[in-house]
Amino acid sequence: MRAYPLFRATALAAATVFALPAVASDDFPNKPIRIIVGFPAGQGTDTIARAVAPKLQAELGQALIVDNKPGAGGILGQQAAATATPDGYSILFTSAGPMAVNPGVYEKLPYDPVKDYAPLAGVINVPLVLVANAKLPAKDVKELLAMAKAKPGEVNFGSSGNGVTNHLAMEMLAIAGGVKMVHVPYKGSPPALTDLMAGRVSVMFDTPVAVLPMIKDGRVKAIAVSGTNRIAALPDVPTVAETLPGFSAVSWMGFVAPAKTPAPIVAKLSEAMVKVAKTPEMQKYFLAQGVEPMPMNADQFGGFIKSEVAKWGKAAQAAGAKVD
Numbered sequence: 001m002r003a004y005p006l007f008r009a010t011a012l013a014a015a016t017v018f019a020l021p022a023v024a025s026d027d028f029p030n031k032p033i034r035i036i037v038g039f040p041a042g043q044g045t046d047t048i049a050r051a052v053a054p055k056l057q058a059e060l061g062q063a064l065i066v067d068n069k070p071g072a073g074g075i076l077g078q079q080a081a082a083t084a085t086p087d088g089y090s091i092l093f094t095s096a097g098p099m100a101v102n103p104g105v106y107e108k109l110p111y112d113p114v115k116d117y118a119p120l121a122g123v124i125n126v127p128l129v130l131v132a133n134a135k136l137p138a139k140d141v142k143e144l145l146a147m148a149k150a151k152p153g154e155v156n157f158g159s160s161g162n163g164v165t166n167h168l169a170m171e172m173l174a175i176a177g178g179v180k181m182v183h184v185p186y187k188g189s190p191p192a193l194t195d196l197m198a199g200r201v202s203v204m205f206d207t208p209v210a211v212l213p214m215i216k217d218g219r220v221k222a223i224a225v226s227g228t229n230r231i232a233a234l235p236d237v238p239t240v241a242e243t244l245p246g247f248s249a250v251s252w253m254g255f256v257a258p259a260k261t262p263a264p265i266v267a268k269l270s271e272a273m274v275k276v277a278k279t280p281e282m283q284k285y286f287l288a289q290g291v292e293p294m295p296m297n298a299d300q301f302g303g304f305i306k307s308e309v310a311k312w313g314k315a316a317q318a319a320g321a322k323v324d
Contacts (some may be wrong), residue, residue, distance in 0.1 A: 227307020
């Protein structure tokens with residue numbers, strides 16, 4: 001008989017322990033949330049993160065603070081998120097480069113894009129814009145390919161670095177068009193665009209956020225976009241696929257959390273993020289930036305990430321792009 005009170009106490013303690021995650025998730029968030037961005041302030045990923053943060057803050061009722069961790073093509077930010085406490089208070093706003101491209105080009109990475117993160121939500125699809133020096137004779141993809149065939153080795157292209165998204169997109173274009181173009185890697189997009197405007201490189205792919213102002217004031221010219229559809233911000237610029245059917249080399253951005261973040265917290269964050277991405281205000285903003293809304297919940301985004309890792313891995317292999 002004396003064992004009964006002990007049993008009750010033990011059972012009550014166990015029930016309390018197992019109830020804690022539910023209580024914690026019900027109370028979540030009760031303090032500011034850190035959004036890690038693996039790129040410098042002002043870069044495309046950072047710009048979108050800062051646009052989304054206030055809307056997400058209003059939805060969740062807590063401050064969201066962008067924490068830039070730039071370096072190594074997004075690797076430092078990825079690593080910071082992978083090793084953060086999995087409690088929902090440190091999340092990562094990431095993109096195709098570090099999540100899907102890096103695994104195909106780096107021999108070793110300090111993170112696994114599938115195992116080390118809990119997908120939260122897809123936010124935007126980012127078609128790249130193929131831009132050229134304003135004085136380049138070629139005005140479209142067909143003429144660019146003809147120029148590259150007629151003058152092997154003379155047409156070059158810039159990128160943000162060896163093995164990054166806009167490097168592989170250009171390699172995919174060259175392979176699809178049956179031409180050879182010389183790759184000139186830079187440490188980031190700004191110096192590459194500077195040399196593009198100066199005529200030291202002929203063409204490059206970059207995000208609409210980065211190049212739209214330059215296109216509008218004539219510093220560079222738009223030749224094509226890399227997605228399957230034309231973009232609202234550049235309705236007169238054709239897709240590469242209009243010349244090379246089936247071509248698509250599109251980046252994207254979305255949120256992930258450290259692996260082992262409790263499922264109820266993942267669900268709460270995912271729901272809020274998808275809701276924000278679907279608002280007319282945010283959709284209008286995205287389209288004005290030349291990107292496309294891509295609201296995906298946690299499950300959808302997880303499947304999408306896996307397919308993208310496979311796709312970009314094949315592209316890296318075909319291009320022979322490797323980084324030690």
